[in-house]
Amino acid sequence: MNEKTTAGLEHLRDLIDGVDQQLLHLLRKRLDLVAQVGAVKHAAGVPIYAPQREASMLAKRRNEAQSMNISPQLIEDILRRLMRESYLNEKDVGFKQVKQDLGHVVIVGGQGKLGQLFSQMLVLSGYEVKSIDKNDWQEAAAIFSGAGLVIVTVPINVTCEVIREKLTQLPDNCILADLTSIKEEPVAAMLAAHSGPVVGLHPMFGPDVGSLAKQVVVVCHGRHQEAYQWLLQQIEIWGARIVEAEAERHDKAMQLVQAMRHFSTFVYGVNLCKEEADIGNLLQFSSPIYRLELAMVGRLFAQDPELYADIIFAQAGSQHAISDYLDNYRDALTMLQTGNRQAFVEQFQRVAKWFGDFAPQFQHESRAMLQSVNDMKSS
Numbered sequence: 001m002n003e004k005t006t007a008g009l010e011h012l013r014d015l016i017d018g019v020d021q022q023l024l025h026l027l028r029k030r031l032d033l034v035a036q037v038g039a040v041k042h043a044a045g046v047p048i049y050a051p052q053r054e055a056s057m058l059a060k061r062r063n064e065a066q067s068m069n070i071s072p073q074l075i076e077d078i079l080r081r082l083m084r085e086s087y088l089n090e091k092d093v094g095f096k097q098v099k100q101d102l103g104h105v106v107i108v109g110g111q112g113k114l115g116q117l118f119s120q121m122l123v124l125s126g127y128e129v130k131s132i133d134k135n136d137w138q139e140a141a142a143i144f145s146g147a148g149l150v151i152v153t154v155p156i157n158v159t160c161e162v163i164r165e166k167l168t169q170l171p172d173n174c175i176l177a178d179l180t181s182i183k184e185e186p187v188a189a190m191l192a193a194h195s196g197p198v199v200g201l202h203p204m205f206g207p208d209v210g211s212l213a214k215q216v217v218v219v220c221h222g223r224h225q226e227a228y229q230w231l232l233q234q235i236e237i238w239g240a241r242i243v244e245a246e247a248e249r250h251d252k253a254m255q256l257v258q259a260m261r262h263f264s265t266f267v268y269g270v271n272l273c274k275e276e277a278d279i280g281n282l283l284q285f286s287s288p289i290y291r292l293e294l295a296m297v298g299r300l301f302a303q304d305p306e307l308y309a310d311i312i313f314a315q316a317g318s319q320h321a322i323s324d325y326l327d328n329y330r331d332a333l334t335m336l337q338t339g340n341r342q343a344f345v346e347q348f349q350r351v352a353k354w355f356g357d358f359a360p361q362f363q364h365e366s367r368a369m370l371q372s373v374n375d376m377k378s379s
């Protein structure tokens with residue numbers, strides 16, 4: 001059925017179309033300026049992400065919006081979305097090459113998605129990149145000869161084995177790095193296999209990010225930091241933030257942030273499947289928060305099971321984190337089964353107090369996410 005309309009409404013809509021077309025012209029103009037910024041940054045080696053510039057620009061535009069009786073949040077949302085576009089566009093111009101005399105880079109597992117992303121970023125920065133994958137080991141000597149940087153990005157369950165068995169004959173000054181999401185064992189294996197510079201990296205993002213702007217790369221120092229300082233600088237030029245961490249502490253945090261989180265998402269999916277939930281129907285009834293939650297669960301199952309198995313099975317300690325979670329789940333279920341509403345409320349308050357200022361901060365941040373989930377709906 002056609003939507004109801006009137007002549008007056010159509011006239012106003014024509015005027016709105018005109019304004020939206022002007023917006024398109026302004027967007028084109030902004031994108032062209034951003035392309036020029038990208039070229040200037042490329043030449044000067046300035047990072048793609050400029051947090052201070054963003055903060056001051058947003059503050060000014062918010063004030064101006066207020067004085068024009070426009071919601072400050074509206075202009076902030078629009079500018080943040082535009083800056084996301086800038087990160088993608090600025091990337092295409094390429095990046096300044098921090099280390100000119102490196103020799104080539106070898107990515108061990110370069111055909112994997114993360115390997116491809118790092119290869120793309122390195123090529124955009126002017127480095128020569130070679131890849132070695134599981135069927136190429138007979139050519140290893142030729143591929144590694146003259147390499148200045150070797151990055152290991154193979155599945156977690158074979159990482160240490162590959163390092164121990166295949167990476168013991170690298171050129172002396174070559175930097176050996178890995179991108180594994182656990183750090184203690186791979187860094188120890190690299191230090192044992194290679195006597196030159198060693199660094200453990202954990203990119204805290206998936207390979208499908210369009211740009212590294214605002215992403216975090218955790219760094220666990222291994223040996224000869226001064227030799228790979230340029231690499232950290234190069235990653236910052238790509239827009240990412242470097243966060244230094246001690247390997248053991250990093251791995252412990254990953255048990256909670258990754259293994260336990262992914263495991264409970266997995267179980268949520270298993271449960272929906274066993275209950276034969278009708279997802280289409282659930283979506284019809286779901287509020288934005290439930291839609292978002294379903295999306296987070298659903299997106300897990302759109303990906304490679306091996307990858308998640310690797311993450312969940314990587315550390316023995318994850319079993320403890322997951323079984324503690326199960327104990328807490330059981331205790332909470334007991335409250336429900338015994339009708340102990342009071343205990344639930346008290347525990348809720350205790351946890352809220354523990355979250356402190358993070359709770360309202362997360363409420364604020366998630367409100368914006370929920371609104372954009374609602375915006376995505378088309379019917």
Ligand SMILES: O=C(O)C(=O)C[C@]1(C(=O)O)C=C[C@@H](O)C=C1
Binds near residue numbers: 049051083086087
């Ligand atoms: O001003 C810059 O440095 C830009 O790259 C442009 C821009 C923008 O789109 O306005 C994009 C990314 C930066 O983080 C800040 C601002």
